[in-house]
Amino acid sequence: MEQSAEGVKRVFLETFGCQMNDNDSERILGFLKNINYTRTSKPTDADLIILNTCSVRDKAEQKVYSALGRFKELKEERPGLILGVAGCVAQQEGKKLLKRAPYLDLVFGPQNIHRLPDLIGEISKKRGRLVAVEQSESIDENEYGLLSAADGRAFVSIMRGCDNFCAYCIVPYTRGREVSRRSADIIGEVSRLAEGGVKEVTLLGQNVNSYGAGGAEVSFPELLRLVARIDGIRRVRFITSHPKDISVGLIRLFGEEPKLARHIHLPVQSGSDRVLKAMGRGYTASHYSSKVRLIKNLHPDISVTTDIIVGFPGETEDEFEETIALLRDLRFDNIFSFMYSPRPLTKAAAFTGHVPADVRSKRLQRLQDAQRCITLERSRELVGRRVEVLLEGASTAPGEREFSGRTSCNRIVRFPYEGVLPDSIVEVVVTEAYPNSLRAEFPPQGK
Ligand code: SAH
Ligand code: SF4
Ligand code: F3S
Numbered sequence: 001m002e003q004s005a006e007g008v009k010r011v012f013l014e015t016f017g018c019q020m021n022d023n024d025s026e027r028i029l030g031f032l033k034n035i036n037y038t039r040t041s042k043p044t045d046a047d048l049i050i051l052n053t054c055s056v057r058d059k060a061e062q063k064v065y066s067a068l069g070r071f072k073e074l075k076e077e078r079p080g081l082i083l084g085v086a087g088c089v090a091q092q093e094g095k096k097l098l099k100r101a102p103y104l105d106l107v108f109g110p111q112n113i114h115r116l117p118d119l120i121g122e123i124s125k126k127r128g129r130l131v132a133v134e135q136s137e138s139i140d141e142n143e144y145g146l147l148s149a150a151d152g153r154a155f156v157s158i159m160r161g162c163d164n165f166c167a168y169c170i171v172p173y174t175r176g177r178e179v180s181r182r183s184a185d186i187i188g189e190v191s192r193l194a195e196g197g198v199k200e201v202t203l204l205g206q207n208v209n210s211y212g213a214g215g216a217e218v219s220f221p222e223l224l225r226l227v228a229r230i231d232g233i234r235r236v237r238f239i240t241s242h243p244k245d246i247s248v249g250l251i252r253l254f255g256e257e258p259k260l261a262r263h264i265h266l267p268v269q270s271g272s273d274r275v276l277k278a279m280g281r282g283y284t285a286s287h288y289s290s291k292v293r294l295i296k297n298l299h300p301d302i303s304v305t306t307d308i309i310v311g312f313p314g315e316t317e318d319e320f321e322e323t324i325a326l327l328r329d330l331r332f333d334n335i336f337s338f339m340y341s342p343r344p345l346t347k348a349a350a351f352t353g354h355v356p357a358d359v360r361s362k363r364l365q366r367l368q369d370a371q372r373c374i375t376l377e378r379s380r381e382l383v384g385r386r387v388e389v390l391l392e393g394a395s396t397a398p399g400e401r402e403f404s405g406r407t408s409c410n411r412i413v414r415f416p417y418e419g420v421l422p423d424s425i426v427e428v429v430v431t432e433a434y435p436n437s438l439r440a441e442f443p444p445q446g447k
C-alpha cells in the first residue's frame with residue numbers, strides 16, 4: 001500500500017442501486033472529506049471501504065454479498081482497515097449483517113449518513129463494531145448540502161422515503177416514511193451548486209408528485225418553477241413520478257417552463273388492471289394511458305419512459321399480453337423492465353401463485369424484444385430534427401474529436417467537431433439513430 005500524505009486517509013466507495021444511492025454516496029464523500037478522507041479507486045490503497053447497497057431485487061442484494069466477500073481477504077491482511085456497509089441492504093438487515101460477515105465493522109442506513117464521522121471515530125478508538133439504522137420522522141438539514149458539482153450535472157434530493165407500500169417493493173422499509181425537505185433549503189442547495197458550475201439539476205424523490213404532501217409551503221410544480229429560475233441552471237429534470245399523483249398542473253408546466261427537460265419517467269409496472277390492483281398501485285391501465293395521452297397531446301416532443309415488472313405473483317399469460325399491448329399502444333421511448341423478485345417484509349412475498357423463474361424470464365425476453373423495436377422507431381423519428389444537447393464529455397483523440405451529451409428528452413448524442421464549442425448547450429441536427437444513442441451534426445446544416 002502507498003503511504004498516505006500526513007493525516008489524509010483514503011476511502012474506496014462502491015455504489016449499487018438507484019440515483020438516490022448515487023446521491024447518498026456523494027453525501028458520504030462530503031462528510032468524509034470533512035474528516036480528511038480522499039477517494040481512491042483502489043481498494044488495496046484504502047483505509048476505509050464502504051459499499052453503498054441496494055436491495056430492490058434479490059440479484060442486487062446478492063451482488064453486495066459477493067462484493068463483501070472480495071474484501072474479506074483485504075481485511076484479514078490489514079486489520080486496521082475499516083469495512084462498512086451503507087444503503088438499503090444495511091437498513092434492511094441491520095445487525096444481522098454483522099453476524100453474516102464477522103469481518104465487517106460498520107452498518108449504517110440511509111438516514112444515518114451524517115453520523116458517519118462520529119461512527120468512524122468510535123471504531124478507530126476500538127469501541128467495537130457498530131450498527132446505525134435508526135429512522136426518524138423529520139429531516140435534519142445537516143444531512144444535506146454537501147454535494148459537489150463534478151461535471152455540470154447534479155442530483156438533489158427533495159424528499160426521502162415512500163409511503164406507498166406497493167405490494168412488491170422494499171423501498172418504504174429501507175427508506176422509511178415520506179418526508180419533504182423545505183423548499184428554501186432545496187433552493188439554497190441548487191443555488192450553491194449553480195454557483196459551482198452546475199447547469200442541469202435532477203430533483204429526486206421516490207414519488208416527487210407528492211412533494212410537500214401534508215402541509216406543503218409549495219406544490220411540486222411551484223418548486224420546479226423556483227428551481228428553474230435559479231441563475232445558471234439551464235435544465236431541470238425530476239424522477240420519479242407516480243401515475244396516481246401526477247397532476248394536470250405539472251403536465252401544463254411543460255408548456256410554460258422552457259428549462260424543464262422534455263422527459264417524464266412514469267412507471268406503469270403492468271398493463272393488467274387485476275395485477276395493478278394486486279400491486280396496490282392506485283390506478284388502472286386506462287387511467288394511466290389517458291395521462292400519457294394528455295402529455296403527448298399537449299407536448300408531442302416529450303419523451304415518456306416507464307418501468308415494468310413481469311411475472312408478478314398470479315400474472316397469467318393473458319395479463320402479460322395486456323402489458324405488451326399497452327407497450328405497443330403507448331410506444332414508450334424506453335422502458336426499464338424487471339423480473340418480479342420477492343422481497344422480505346413486502347406483502348407480495350406472501351402471495352400465492354408465484355410465477356416460475358423460466359416463465360418470468362421468457363416474458364422478460366418477449367417484453368424487451370417488443371420494446372427494442374419501439375425504442376429504435378422512436379429514435380428514428382428524431383433523425384433530421386434539431387435538438388439541444390447539454391455537453392457531458394469529449395474524446396481527446398486528434399482528428400476524430402467527438403463530443404457527447406444528452407438531449408432534453410434524455411437521449412445520448414454524439415457528434416464530431418474539431419473546434420471549440422461556443423457554449424455548454426448547443427443545437428445539433430440528428431443524423432442517425434442507434435438503439436441506445438443518436439449521432440448528430442454540428443454546426444447544424446439545413447433545417
Ligand atoms: N419509486 C419509484 C421506483 C422505485 S424502485 C416508483 O415508484 O416508480 C424502481 C423500480 O424497480 C420500480 O419501478 C419497479 O419496476 C422495480 N421493482 C421494485 N421492486 C421490485 C421487485 N420486488 N421485483 C422486481 N422489480 C421491482
Ligand atoms: Fe416502491 Fe411503490 Fe414507493 Fe415506488 S411508489 S418506491 S415502487 S413503494
Ligand atoms: Fe434505491 Fe435500491 Fe434502495 S433502488 S432506494 S438503492 S433498494
